[in-house]
Amino acid sequence: MKKLQYILLIFLIFFSSKEILAQKDSIALQRKARKLVRAGNQLYQQKSYTDASVAYQKALGNNTKYNKATYNLGNALYQNKNYKEAVPQYELTAETAKDKTTKAEAYHNIGNAMMEQKQYQPAVDAYKNALRNNPNDDETRYNLAVAQKLLDKEKQQNKDDKNKDNKDKKDNKDKDKKNKDDKNKDKDKDKKDGDDKDKKDDKDKDGKGDKDQKKNQDPKKNEKDQKQKPKPQQGKMTPQQIKQLLESLNNEEKKTQKKMNAKKAKGKKVKQEKDW
Structure with missing residues (x-):
């Protein structure tokens, strides 16, 4: 029993010593963190904001819950125009x-960082939170009025731009509709012209066919055509008929020659002899 009590006593002494050492380490780290913050503040006063930021970050490495280091880091980042990186430091300070x-002060600085980024709605919200915690801060109230005015202007500009975009879209839609209607009209006109041409061609073709048909059906024309056609050839002459025809032609030719000779003899002048 005594032995068990002795063992428990040893464990208590061991854990107590460890806790004491941890507390000593924690105090040492806190002291180191405060020392780093003071060094950072000196650099900040010298406007060495980058070096000051490094010092504050080291301080937080030794004590993550050191609010002053967090807030001062946000200020150093803000002075270096790293507004986006400064905002989370201020937000952490405001929460803790x-x-x-x-x-x-943390909300006020959030508003300032947002204003630098032209994010007017978050800036307005931050200034309002600052005034909730300190209603007597005239500087915050003034900044809130400026941020609200810029926000209203931005909203109006966005509204005008939206109306302009809608108007442009409507104009473009109307223009497209007009172009489409014009195309349809041209298409319908071309189709109508094509149909009229086809009808005209069909009409001309039909008229010509009727004319040819009437021509073929005209009885007078057919009779005239029949008269102009050569008559059928008569049957061939017999040898006797051919002989008689030749004798007749021969006799006619002799009579004609005799008349011609008589006519020549009658008309010939008589040659006279001269009497000296």
Whole structure:
């Protein structure tokens, strides 16, 4: 029994010693963190904001819950125009700060960082939170009025741009509709012209066919055509008929020759002899 009590006593002493050492280490780290913050503040006063940021980050490495290091890091980043990186540091300070004054300052600086980024709605919200924690801060109230005015202007500009875009879309839609209607009209006109041409061609073709048909059906024309056609050839002459025809032609030719000779003899002048 005594032996068990002795073992328990040893364990208690061991854990107590470890806790004491941890507390000593924690105090040492806190002291180191405060020392780094003071060094960072000196660099900040010298406007060496980058070096000050490094010092504050080292301080947070030794004590992550060191609110002053967090807030001062945000200020150093802000002064270096790293507005986007500064905002999370201020937000952490606003969440962990125990007094309203520190919370109000953190929200005020969030508003300033948002204004630098032209994010007017978040800026307005931050200034309002600052005034909730410190209603008597005239600087925050002034900044809120400026941010609200810029926000209203932005909203109006966005509204005008939206109306302009809608108008442009409507104009383009009307223009496209007009072009489409014009194309359809041209298409219908071309189709109508084509149909009229086809009808005309069909009409001309039909008229010509009727004319040819009437021509073929005209009885007078057919009779005339029949008269102009050569008559059928008569049957061949017999040898006797051919002989008689030749004798007749021969006799006619002799009579004609005799008449011609008589006519020549009658008309010939008589040659006279001269009497000296």
